Amino acid sequence: MAVGAFPSERATLAHKPTSSFSSTSASARVQWPLSRPSNLYRPLFGEIISLCELYSIANVVVFPSSSSTQSSYQPYSQQNGAGGAGHGSAPPSPFIEALQNIGLGSPSWSASAISVFTLILPSADGYVTRSDFLKLRLQDFPYKILRTFEPLRPLQKYSAARPSYGPVTSEYDLATLVESAAGVVQWEDLPTSVSFVDLEVYRTRLTEELRDRLHNAPWLSSTPIARKRVALVRGRPNITAGGPVYRAATALGLDLVIVDEEGHWLQADTEENKMHREAFLVTDMTEDAGVVDRIIQSLVNYPLPIHGVFTLSDNFFVAVAQVAEALGLPASPVSAFETSVDKYRSRLLQNVPGQTARVSSVRELESLLSTGSNQQAAFTPRFPLIVKPTKGWSSECVSKVNNLTDLATAVQKATSRHGSAAVIEPFxxxxxxxxxxxxxxxxxxxxxxxxxxxxxxxxxxxxxxxxxxxxxxxxxxxxxxxxxxxxxxxxxxxxxxxxxxxxxxxxxxxxxxxxxxxxxxxxxxxxxxxxxxxxxxxxxxxxxxxxxxxxxxxxxxxxxxxxxxxxxxxxxxxxxxxxxxxxxxxxxxxxxxxxxxxxxxxxxxxYWSRLVYIPAPAAGTVQWPSKLAPCEELQRRKPDLADKIVLGVDYCVPGDKVELYTDGARTYVAHLLVVSRESRRDAIRLGEEVQKAFAIDIEAPITIKAEVSDGETDVDPDAEGCE
The missing domain is CATH 3.30.470.20 (ATP-grasp fold, B domain)
Incomplete structure (x- = not known):
């Protein structure tokens, strides 16, 4: 099945003029049990399907009542068990009440819409690997999801329902499945103008798409999962960059401990911070010879066991590896990190003889270029070359060099960034x-x-x-x-x-x-x-x-x-x-x-996706004239692009100062993810449209003085472009 077929199908279902559900010919083609048994409040059809080896699903379609009386569409919970006008007394609908008990369904049950639900039923017992599994696997589904119910807790034991396959006409059986399902999805309502044939196509496409997302992804582990605790050295700089880390830890059932400086935003024991981490260990993170011992001491002093330690900050890789080695925790060898963070040593892994060198200053470069001056005398520059700091990130102070004069300029720039040497290598x-x-x-x-x-x-x-x-x-x-x-x-x-x-x-x-x-x-x-x-x-x-x-x-x-x-x-x-x-x-x-x-x-x-970086168009102070964040403003101004943008993240708020460049790299003010199910070419085209349409107002100051930092205490690969 080509995913690219979905948007057109969705448009057909939503907008194509088709016969209504009263069409006899359409009904005859589908052969669904659409007659209304006495115990049903609204006609419905349910079917249990074997999706794959790992899952079964129950697709349930709930139709409008045949009555034209509006009051009859109120849920039973609002009618105290009494049917609407013209219906007399009727018992509650077990299936609809089961949905309402978990927060799904509709408060009005519109007479002009068809409701569709899917129950996810793992085929075997097991232990929950991740509690937000459905949210992860169903993100950006081609058919709009109204609500998702995921009752499972991380690591808990789940007992499979194992229902028989085929149509289900008993609402009591469906209600029981709602209570035992690992998850329930409520899809966007369909209009009653959709023919039975189109509805059958919709169910088929829905099932195929679910199969593509779930058939190879186990939600459950066959063996119990031990709860573990991991320490993150250097918490994220803000909730935007840190949220995906903290939410993943919670969904996995990992207890997260943060090791960082006094004054970090996660330090305070607020209810919000407790949602993101179990504890915050105040530690002096000064990058000196004692930082490893201080991190070890913080972890050893914590009263609960630590099962792993990691960092997302580049300049703490070696230190954290040393901590893990000292505490006997899982980690790669310290020597591997020492090579990876040194761009000269990592370049030598694919060395080009005579074209790679390391210098600490322009004077050392001049000495290197003097014949017979040292052991690197064999170095013969062949342009173009690349010059970059041996310790660096985010393309900071990386230069392409085409001549000897520019080589000296590039070395000066690279060695001034972090006080480290510069590596010269082939382009x-x-x-x-x-x-x-x-x-x-x-x-x-x-x-x-x-x-x-x-x-x-x-x-x-x-x-x-x-x-x-x-x-x-x-x-x-x-x-x-x-x-x-x-x-x-x-x-x-x-x-x-x-x-x-x-x-x-x-x-x-x-x-x-x-x-x-x-x-x-x-x-x-x-x-x-x-x-x-x-x-x-x-x-x-x-x-x-x-x-x-x-x-x-x-x-x-x-x-x-x-x-x-x-x-x-x-x-x-x-x-x-x-x-x-x-x-x-x-x-x-x-x-x-x-x-x-x-x-x-x-x-x-x-789908094909295009991640678009938005560089600062000017230096100055950020303003939001419309009072909307630029990503939101773009989507409102360009509704034709809005449904192609699945992510939009602004880095700045009004009053922030931005420069065109930060440490030799472009300063970014936002990023957006643009997608296409039609083609890669279409994704690129849409990305370029988004980049051109993006607007941010920056009020230029009278003078802007560029400052070059001589070092920093923490490295964040997601560092934002605003001060």
Whole structure:
């Protein structure tokens, strides 16, 4: 089934003029038991279907009453068990009352709409791996969901109902299933103008879509799940970046302890903060020789056992690995982190002799270029080159260099950022990509490749001042399957050889000698096959840019969760807790095949998505003239784009100060996720429309003085662009 077929079907059901439910011919085609038994308040049809090996479902359609008297559509709870006018006395509807008891159904039961419900019934007993499983797997469903009921608590034992398949005419049986279901979904009402044939198509499409989302994703573990406690070193800077982490921990039944500085926003024992974490351990996080011992002491002094420790802050990777090693907690080797955070050492994993060097100053660069001056005398710059800090993130102070004069400028910029050395390396020409992995003992449980379109510094006319700040990200990748396989196998081997065998890893790379290139075709810039490339050509190589031993930042992790149904933050915490069974169970992507393509490289995404970064258009003070946040204002102003935007996150509020650049990288004010079930090209086109339509008012000051920080105490890959 092609997911792209859904929008047109949905439009047909919602707007196409069709025969009403009184049509005799339509009724004859469907053969449903639509007669109204004496015990029914409203006619309904229920059917139990074997969805897959893991689940059965019960689809229930509730029709309007045949009476034209409006009062007869009031629920029984409002009529004290009495039927409406013209009906006489009638018993309550057990099914409708069961729905109302869990907060579903309608307070008015409109006479002009058809209500549709789906009950999710796991096929076997088990223990709940994640309490918000349905919310995760059904996000951005092509048919609108009004409400979802998920009664299960994390880790609890669930006993399967195991009903017989086929039609269900007893409301009492359906009511019992409501009470025993693992979840119930109420879909958006359908108009009564929908024919029986179209309603049958709707039920079929609904079932097929549910199968694509659920058939390979176990909600339950066959064995009991021990409750565990994990410590997050460095809490998130705000609820926007931290919310997905805290909510995932709660849904997984993980008790979360935060280790951070005095004054962090999660420190206070407010009721809201207690929803996000179990405890806050005040710790001096100064990055000195004693920080590891201080973190260890905080964890040892906590009265409850700690089963895992992790961080999402790049400059604490090594320290946290040392903490885990000292306490005997699950973690990759310290040596692996020490290599990954040093961009010179990680570059040497794919060394190009004579083209890679490390310098601490412009003077050392000059010495390096002097023949025979030191052991690196073999270094011979071949332009273009890349210069970047050995310790850095978010494309900060990364420069493309085309001549010796610019080389000195780039080294000065890189060494001034964090007080660290600069690495000089080759510029690898080819499509850039983000390759994300979830590994378990070296096995790839899940991996995806996202394409990063060319940025300013990729241009042939780029200067040393051009930036590598990303402008967008497109999922899934358009690279051919064989090149994606090369990227995954090359980078996976690098990770495992370093010692990174279990966890979530965000790796940036380029595909050199790719058969694809970015080209403008009819106004859309995307990857297409090179004109000069033949099927006999070969030689594609994956070249590592950097390793991040963590999930991608919030801006990318949440779009992946929407596109594939895989939550990197959840996987990261389960790996830290050593919960290998749930790590395997919770990393199953959807089973969609986009555009009918059976290429496994495109399997799993429910749509093509385009993550659009919005850079600050000017320096100054943020204003909201309309009193609406810019993402919300855009969706109200452009309703034709609104239903294509599944995420919109603003970073700034009125009064915030923004600069055009922050530490050598573009300052962002928002990001949006735009999706298409029609084509990748359509997703890119929509993303460009959204980027052009986005408007933020920035009041320019009389003068703006740029300041360059000489260091920072914490690194947040999701750092917002506003001060």
């Amino acid at each position: 690898f020409d080819g499509p850039e990509m983000d390759v994300n992995f979830v590994l378990l003992d070296g096995e790839i449980l899940f991996s995806e490749i996202a394409d990063e379109p060319p940025c300013d510094a990729d241009s042939n006319s780029a200067t040393v001042h051009s930036t590598f700040s990303p402008e967008a990200l497109t999922l899934p990748s358009a690279l051919p399957a064989e090149e994606q396989d090369i990227a995954k196998s090359t980078l996976r081997d690098i990770l495992v050889n370093l010692g990174f065998c279990t966890g979530v890893f965000h790796v940036e790379a380029r595909m050199v000698n790719s058969s694809f290139e970015y080209r403008n075709q009819d106004g859309v810039v995307d990857l297409v096959r090179k004109h000069t490339h033949s099927l006999l050509d070969s030689g594609a190589e994956c070249k590592l840019i950097e390793i991040n031993a963590r999930p991608p930042g919030y801006r990318v992790t949440v779009p992946t969760r929407h596109t594939y149904g895989v939550d990197y933050f959840a996987a990261h915490m389960l790996a830290a807790a050593g919960d290998k069974n749930r790590l395997r169970l919770t990393t199953r992507p959807y089973s969609h095949v986009l555009g009918g393509n059976i290429n496994d490289s495109e399997r799993g995404a429910q």
